[in-house]
């Protein structure tokens with residue numbers, strides 16, 4: 001069998017399991033003495049984390065992130081972490097928190113300002129030095145940011161999201177405890193869960209898919225087929241929470257090494273232009289993009305072997321051996337209905353915004369990994385339906 005060359009990179013260490021938060025203090029103490037702790041508003045296990053850090057004699061400087069991070073917010077965080085002389089970073093929260101933590105850890109060791117290392121709003125220089133030690137502890141099951149090499153930052157004035165990206169900023173330790181996701185309300189479980197699903201689906205049909213990411217995607221799609229709805233219906237379902245946290249981790253491993261596709265290509269400008277949760281945008285777009293990709297491949301590249309992958313996806317999602325590619329799209333559409341995912345009009349997007357989103361989406365890095373180059377007309381059709 002011919003096997004194409006590939007690279008695979010991830011966090012230095014991954015610790016996964018129910019209750020592993022208990023190890024956070026001892027792990028943190030191996031990374032530094034004075035931690036910059038980036039966290040969300042509040043979490044029922046935050047006091048426990050603080051206790052554990054205290055017992056391990058790790059002092060903390062706290063920084064609270066309440067929304068998806070902007071370049072401005074991260075600039076402030078970096079200034080505080082540098083001024084406080086922190087030697088390591090801990091992120092305890094959703095993707096917004098983890099991305100902020102990762103960006104801060106990169107800027108603690110690399111000199112200069114954030115913009116030096118960003119494209120679109122800066123020089124796009126490459127990071128030169130390994131980021132400061134970073135412990136990433138996710139509390140949502142969605143982004144997989146604990147094992148990815150980028151931090152997504154909004155630039156509201158330019159209406160885009162940009163990524164600070166380097167293999168030098170992969171977290172040192174990903175401490176993944178599914179119990180931390182039990183406090184998520186159903187709406188955020190739905191949005192972040194659909195993001196996790198998107199991140200095991202897009203890399204599976206990505207032009208950069210590789211044999212290693214294929215393994216993760218297959219496992220992730222099979223688990224999400226039952227666990228997404230189960231976690232939405234009962235937030236205390238331990239098996240479902242564990243499975244979705246696993247899917248999210250698998251998605252991070254896959255996307256960081258195989259890229260994504262048109263869902264994320266469009267989500268980047270939409271997320272930059274409107275205050276819409278990233279997961280909700282992905283959820284709304286996923287069935288629409290999947291249907292259009294399938295049609296475009298059949299019409300323009302009927303021999304493309306990726307088409308067979310859409311059949312596999314359908315079989316795994318529906319858990320029916322005889323399922324055809326369309327059945328997979330129908331399953332995704334039904335999921336959007338059941339999870340009550342809003343149209344993007346709810347966030348202020350109108351028909352007038354579509355040409356700008358299409359233009360920016362065509363330039364987005366994720367778009368390059370889509371299984372087939374979609375036309376401006378096809379992207380417009382997707383966005384019209386997503387309203």
Ligand code: NAD
Nearest residue numbers: 040068094095096139140143145148150152180183184278
């Ligand atoms: P989020 O971090 O923005 O959190 C969503 C909401 O959930 C927030 O209000 C938060 O306070 C709350 N929350 C988090 N954990 C909770 C818990 N356990 N209980 C109750 N409430 C909780 O959402 P997200 O979807 O995890 O992250 C989105 C961000 O991640 C976006 O900016 C997106 O672009 C980015 N992202 C990054 C990557 C990457 O690889 N770096 C991948 C995908 C998405």
